[in-house]
Amino acid sequence: MATQTPSSSTPEVSKKRKRDNSSSSRWKHEVFLSFYGKDTRTSFTDHLYADLKRKGILVFRDDEALQRGEDISKALRKAIQKSQYGIVILSKNYTSSKWCLRExxxxxxxxxxxxxxxxxxxxxxxxxxxxRNQRGTFAKAFAAHEKDPKVDIKEIKMWKKAFSKVGDTKGEHIHQHRYESTIIxxxxxxITQELNSRFSSHDYDKLVAIDSQVDKMMELLDMESNDVRFVGIHGMGGVGKTTLAQIIYYRVSNSCxxxxxxxxxSCIREESKARGLASLQKQLLSMIMQEEIHVWDQNEGDRMRKKMLSNKRVFIVLDDVDSDEQLTALAGDRKWFGPGSRVIITSRDGHLLKRHGVNDIYEVERLQKDEALQLFSLSAFxxxxPPENYKDLSMDFVKYAQGLPLALNVLGCFLRDRTIDAWKSERDKLKAIPNPKIMDVLQISFDGLEDSQKELFLDMACLSRGQHWVDNTLNDEMLFESFGHYRIDLDVLVEKSLIRKSNYGWLSMHDLLEELGREIVRRECRRDHPGGRSRLFCVEDLYHVLETDTGTDATKAILVHSCAETKDQIVKAKAFSKMRKLRYLKFPDSRTIQWSGDPLKYMPTNELRFLxxxxxHLKTLPSSFPQKNLTVLRMSRSRIKQLWKGSMVLPNLKFFDLSYSKNLIETPDLTGVPNLETIYLLGCRRLCELHPSIGSLKKLYFLLLDKCSSLEKLPDLSRRMECLTHLLARGTAITQIPSVKSNIDACGLWFRFSGSKLMRLKSRDPIYDIGSLVEYQKEGTYDYIEAKCIDFDSKAENILDMAGVVISALDDDLNMISGWSLGFHMIPEWVQYKSNGSFVKIDLDANTNPEMGLAFFIVCDSDHFLGFSSSHDYGPSISISSLFKSPMINLKVVRLTIVFETDEEYYVEYDCSSYVSFGKRIGFWVYIPAVLRLLDIRRVIKISFKTGWNWLSGKPCEKEVEVKECGVHLVFPDDANSKFYNSIASFGRLGFSNSNFHRKFEADMMKDERKEKKGKGIRKLKKGGGSYD
Structure with a gap:
């Protein structure tokens, strides 16, 4: 008689195997035990059952506890069909039982x-x-059944056939020369290994882009080392940390x-709360020791773990750890494990892993678009x-998921076997109501934050522009201070994968995390009462509050980026008076709104930090406006004529922007704004006078006056202006340089006057006394030229002879550096491979040192040149220019493609682009370390260079860029004293010098080990066209 005996202590790995196996609904049991009770119930069968139970295997065994009246045959049949293994213990009296034979x-x-x-x-x-032959006691038993009139002879024949079949099956033979415990x-x-292998191989079919991740993790684990190694897996919720850890665990535990x-x-965060850390210690020790270990409290667990594992080589995975206490209880110190042990820790908190001294941390990245589509299709179809008629809809959901495996899987499974109309309905629903299963997983990270960190997260989620990028003003220290946020809280959000921070300091947030933050804010009150929310980010909600005058103290921020077109819409300015805690106001640009009063007049005082x-729409700020905490004031394209009359006290104002305010005629008295750092007055064409108080702002470092065409004079720069570094006045009517006091530390001061009416600049002008960078336009010559912090020739009439070199460093993923030179008119003599034209022949094969880098040199003719960047077909452009760049500059872009031709059926292309604004020949150079590894090619026989046209403005250049000369130079990693290295290193004395670049370059040249990284802009193509798979 058979039933399932529940296990009292099932190790977590078994529960995880059940939970994650997509076919788990088929299996209720893992092993069905068939045996004759009188022979083995209390001996071998009981010992086998206990051992299987300790290993977390669910066993259905013969038991006398079946409920009376139950149809035993149906129960047996169901139990057998729900089991993965049938263990048949054939003892000498097995065939005497009709029940056993039926089983x-x-x-x-x-x-x-x-x-x-x-x-x-x-x-x-x-x-x-x-x-097999049904001899001895088995023959006697079958003979007795044949004599029993109650037994059908056809059934007996079926029993004999089954018995012979099992006799031919390979199994375990227990006899007096083998220990039963060893066989058990x-x-x-x-069985454990096969079950794990089944789980792994079954799920592996549904995994995408997992092989490369496993390979990288295996490198970090370094199995050949005898050290004890802790390796972390870090990433946002739902990105696949646990899945990666499971695959590695089953691969290692089954094969090593x-x-x-x-x-x-698994699930340590949840389980530690539900069961306590002592229970998890018991689970850890029981699984490793393969027997029941009793742990009464955490202190005893610590002692037992040190004693049992200090000389044992173990492999442990701790999944979803979120506190130091958990790591201390379960991992402790390396000395608590035997030599060669490996511990993998997955966590959303990167800083937690670092605090615990993890050797290496692997960052799990989101899926690329094609990988995401593949995973979604596997889940849905x-x-x-996807089928052709579902392709566009599938891409909509892939875009929504933004490469997050959790979201792709949840949405794909939900949409499986649904109609196209249902798919469209779900797509539209997601725009208004996020998927709760996805949000629940993501909210775990939010719930673990401190209150101040939650406030920052919600601000950043609501500040997002809907295009992955958080408002970049939050990068400035001034806004953290003015919002009451702390920089350390931003670091925590980055460490917990709630915010991403690029190598250049830009912040971004995943779309689904942004949606999580907004949904949290929506839930603060009823949907039909938005005035009770802490943040208003939807224009419809904002208008509802203003029209119905339902603002409240709850509102801390208004963060509306765009405005729907309205016709003569009237809103009540007085509604702002009820928002007494409003600290951030970002209002949409809508000139069709009619205000019943001046909204800033009703703005509560002292709380507003950002406007x-x-x-x-008004000509000046109201006299009652003063806000002592206001830090940022942005009113571009306004109708302001004079920002304020007289003097206004704004002690914390650091930034104001009145760009393109066409009615502005003069700047206000800034005496009461002593901490002002940045002023933007771009395109204020009627601005004719700057108040002299500008010249006394000791903290001002950036003054933008471009396109102020009526501005004829700059105020003198006083001795107090110690911080001024940028003064841009292109396209103005200025005719002379302002007076500069010699105590200004202007080695970093940039003056730009291109397109202005500035007369010829000579060495006797005051700007030369301080050695600053000067940029200006001289009719009939170049568009502009630049130099910075160099020794000027006192006899030079202008600075055209002082042209320098710009050096840039690309992001770490591409492991590439590049630059351009104004004086680089021919390929250097020491370059090994040179050619006139756009290609050079070279022979690199498998015998070439894989650590060798290539330096590429290209000399071009073009209409315009200025800087250098890299862009990729499927990702955001990565700017690597060292020059100051402003969005107001109308740059041309030349696309440069480096083509690596091979002797096989494909070639490899690498794309980069250059901003250009110069009229003579100019040289580009690109250095790529370990190029054969980067490009994943075995041999190169020819390298050529192709050029394109301008995509920045959408119009082609007047003349295409022509490659005049090209060259390739081999650079080995230990060749630190090569002519190439010395030449590049010396560029810093002529042009822009970046100490970070030099450190990176030296490290790339000298380091012995190099990680394999493939460039994001690389494409492998068939010769003659098409892609190569």
Whole structure:
């Protein structure tokens, strides 16, 4: 009689195997035990059952506890069909039981018809040949059944056939020369490994882009080392940390005999709260020791772990760790484990991993677009590509998920077998109501934040522009201070993968995390009462509050980026008076709104820190406006004529922007704004006078006056202006340089006057006394020229002779550096491979040092040149220019493609682009370390260079860029004193010098080991066209 006996202590790995296996609904049990009770119930069968239970295997065994009146045959049939293994313990009296023979016949028949159960016979002190041939006691038993009138002879024949079948099946033979305990351990280990392997291989079919991640993790684990290594897996919720850890665990635990024990503890964050850390310690030790270990409290668990594992080589995975206490209780110190042990820790908190001294941390990245589409299609259609009529809709969901595997899987499974209309409905629903399953997983990270960190997260989520980029003003220290946020809180959000920070300091937030933040804010009050929310980010909600005058103290920020077109819409300015805690106001530019009063007049005093109101409709700020905490004031394209009359006290104002305010005629008295750092007055064409107080702002470092065409004079720069570094006045009517006091530290001061009416600049002008960078336009010559912090020739009439070189460093993923030179008119003599034209022949093969880098030199003719960048077809442009760049500059862009031709059926292209604004020949250079590894090619026989046209403005250049000369130079990693290195290093004395670049370059040249990284702009193509797979 068979039923499932529940396990009292099932290790977590078994529960995880059940939870994650997509076919788990088929299996209720893992092993069905068939045996004759009188022979083995209290001996071998009981010991086998106990060992299987300790290993977390769910066992259905013969038990006398079946409920009375239950149809036993139906229960047995269901139990057999829900099991993955049938272990048949063939003892000498097995065939005397009709019940056992019926079990056996059912198992064999199910295996024959479905192949869903695997039979493992155990010949318990019986000869397998006697089973096959039905001899001895087995023959006598069958003869007795044949004489029983209650037994159908057809059934007996079926029993004999099943019995012979099992006798022919390979199994375990127990006899007097083998220890039963050893056989039991072998059986348990075999089943455990096969179950894990089944889980791994089954799920592996549904995984995308996992191989490369596993390979990188195996490198970090460094299995050949005898050190104890802790390796972390870090990333945002739902990105696939646990899945990656599972694949590695099952691969290692099934294939490596080097470890004496292993354990996978999952969901530690949840389980530690529900069960306590002592229970998790017990689970860890029980799985490793393969026996029941009792741990009464955490202190005892610490002592037992040190004692049991200090000389044992173990492999452990600790999944979803979120506190130091958990790591201390379960991982502790390296000395607590035997030599060669490996511990993998997955966490959303990168700083937690670093605090615990993790050797290496692997960052799990989101899927690329094609990978995301493949995963979504597997979830929705069980195929790698969607049907043609679902392709566009599939891409909509892929875009929504933004490469997050959790979202792709949840949405794909939900949409499986649904109609196109249902797909469209779900797509539209997601725009208004986020998927709760996805949000629940993401909110775990939010719930673990401190209150101040939650406030910052919500601000950044609502500040997002809907295009992945958080408002970049938050990069400035001034805004953190003015909002009451702390820089350390931003660091925590980055460490917990709630915010991404690029190498250049730009902040971004995943779309779904942005949606999470906004949904949290929506839930603060009823949807029909938006005035009760802490942040207003939807224009409809904002208008509702203003029209109905339902503002409240709850509102801390208004963050509306765009405005729907309205006709003569009247809103109540007085509504702002109720928002007494408003600290951030970003109002949309809508000139069709009619205000019943001046909104700034009703603005509560002292709380507002940030005000951005493009197109502000009044001529001046109200006299009652003063806000002592205001830090940022942005009113571009406004109708302001004079910002304020007289003097206004704004002690914390650091930034104001009145760009393109066409009515502005003069700047206000800034005496009461002593901490002002940045002034933007771009395109104020009627501005004719700057108040002299500008010249006394000691903290001002940036003054933008471009396109102020009526401005004829700049105020003198006083001795107090110690911080001024940028003064831009292109396209103005200025005719002379302002007076500059010699105590200004102007080695970093940039003056730009291109397009102005500035007369010829000579060495006797005051600007030369301080050695600053000067940029200006001289009719009939170049568009502009630049130099910075160099020794000027006192006899020079202008600075055209002082042209320098710009050096830039690309992001770490591409592992590439590049630059351009104004004086680089020919390929240097020491370059090994040179050619006139756009290609050079070269022979690099498998015998070439894989660490060797290539330096490329290209000399071009073009209409315009200025700087250098790299862009990629499927990602955002990565600017690497060292020059100051402003969005107001109308730059031309030349696309440069480096083509690596091979002797096989494909070639490789690498794309980069250059901003250009110069009229003579100019040289570009690009250096790529370990190029053969980067490009994943074995041999190169020819390298050529192609040029394109301007995509920045959408119009082609008047003349295409022509490659006049090109060259390639081999640079080896230990060649630190080469002519190439010395030449590049010396550029810093002539042009822009970046100490970070030099450190990076030296490190790239000198380091012995180099990680394999493929460039994002690389394409592998078939010769003659098409892609190469």
């Amino acid at each position: 056996l016949a059912e198992i064999v028949e199910w295996e024959k018809n479905t192949k869903l159960i695997k039979i493992i016979p155990i010949f318990y002190y019986v000869d397998p040949s006697d089973v 351990q072998d059986i348990s280990r075999r 005999c080097r470890f004496e024990g292993s354990s996978f503890i 069980d195929k790698t590509h 951005e109101w493009p197109g502000y």
